[in-house]
Amino acid sequence: MRRDRFDWKNFMLKPPMRFNMAKGNLDPEAVSQRLLALIKQWLEAAGAYTTQVQQQMLTTHIRAMVMRAKTGEPLPEVDNSLFDEVSPESIALAAQVVETLPGLAVEEAYLLSVHFEVARSNS
Template sequence: MNNASAPETEDDAANRQVEQVLAQIHALLCGAAIVPNAVQQQMLASHIRAMVMRSRTGEPLPEVDRELFDEISPHSMQLAEQVVASFGNLPIEEAYLLSVHFEVAKENQTTN
């Protein structure tokens, strides 16, 4: 019996990257005492999958109106920028969209 593993597929590599990014985000959020609920975690995971695919395919985001994100805290934006920077090839607009997940989790935590 051959124990050699099959070569990693593109899907395997993308899934592994999603898990790595989610682990990075978990560490950042834990350090900031932000705990997303189950629904927020699911939405975040879906968004990260899409970010990973855009990173791999080069698919651009539609134009983002930065003024829509004026109420996002600098802290949430900084966390999102760290995650987006780790990709190395995504535009800053990705951070705007990602920051919403962090801000909502933070706000829901303070209202509960």
């Protein structure tokens, strides 16, 4: 399914899970793998995909995000205007992933959205 024909508005659903890394005794690697599996499903449903290199970069980002959710480590300051050309759909999808990890900064969605924008451009 090509991205221009995909109904992103109806695709955007609430995340089916939440991982409270700060309060729970959750394994960061297990949480990362569950999130990556969820992302893969969402991308496949949208007809999007990542190359092997793109997947490695996404995996590294998700693992770091999960650890930030666990440790409370803040992100460096991010200029959101850098993401003006990222589609609202990619930002919304990234926001859904970020919502699964309570306590993360909203800027995480902007950074993550770049991965989804690239995956969507592959389709």
